[in-house]
Amino acid sequence: MLAHSQRDVPTPRGGLAVHHAEAPSVPYYRCLCDAVGKDYHWLSRRKLPDEELAAILNDPLNELHVLHIDGSPARFAELDRRPRDEIELIQFGLIPDFIGQGIGKWFLH
Numbered sequence: 001m002l003a004h005s006q007r008d009v010p011t012p013r014g015g016l017a018v019h020h021a022e023a024p025s026v027p028y029y030r031c032l033c034d035a036v037g038k039d040y041h042w043l044s045r046r047k048l049p050d051e052e053l054a055a056i057l058n059d060p061l062n063e064l065h066v067l068h069i070d071g072s073p074a075r076f077a078e079l080d081r082r083p084r085d086e087i088e089l090i091q092f093g094l095i096p097d098f099i100g101q102g103i104g105k106w107f108l109h
Helices: 028-042 051-058 105-106
Strands: 016-021 062-069 070-078 086-096
Touching: 016 105, 028 051, 028 070, 028 086, 051 062, 062 105, 070 105, 086 105
Parallel strands: none
Antiparallel strands: 016 062, 062 070, 070 086
């Protein structure tokens, strides 16, 4: 994606809030990954030792944004800003209970 989308995506429901987790703990991150990715066999971060994962999570150029629905974590996006002049979407997932409600499209936008 090289430009901002010109498409307007309406908010699918109330109770949505996005929080930037500035220095998430390894257990918190692993809990999010398991809740979102266990059915899809997400392994890339699961295989990392805690120390290596902590170094990535605490890097200010790595961002974790967590979407809360009515106060509970429901989706997250991890952005890697370490490569010069680009942003890589590393992880993007939704807890299964919230799939099919248009929330992912809204959050990605």
